[in-house]
Amino acid sequence: MAVFESSDTAIRIFTDLFSILLKDETFTERMREAGITLHLIQTKPDLELYVTPDGVHQGAPEKPAAIRIKMSCDTAHSLWLGRLLMPVALATGKVRIKGSVARVLEFVPLLQPAFDRYPEIARGAGLPV
Helix, strand or coil: CCCCCCHHHHHHHHHHHHHHHHCCHHHHHHHHHHCCCEEEEEECCCEEEEEECCEEEECCCCCCCCEEEEEEHHHHHHHHHCCCCHHHHHHCCCCEEEECHHHHHHHHHHCHHHHHHHHHHHHHCCCCC
């Protein structure tokens, strides 16, 4: 059984998650300095988010993002809960990344506050944690 009952629920949760990060000036400044933008494509249910230092936008970006990540919503849920590690997800093909490896490596440590908050966000939405 899928974790997310609808695209609307998944969009709300992942928009909230990235919005938390964007409230951190250090996070947004480092995104700007490194020229990082993120195109997140998730399936089952389907959603696309475009994350820039200026906000989280629904849908595909007008120009290619620096980093594109594609995975199922269930995989994203497992990653954010810390039950699935990114190297394992990449090695098994559960996550596909397109973009500069250096930028991806720069970006991952910046996500720690989101990893810390995701269980609370998921629990608040009635998702299993």
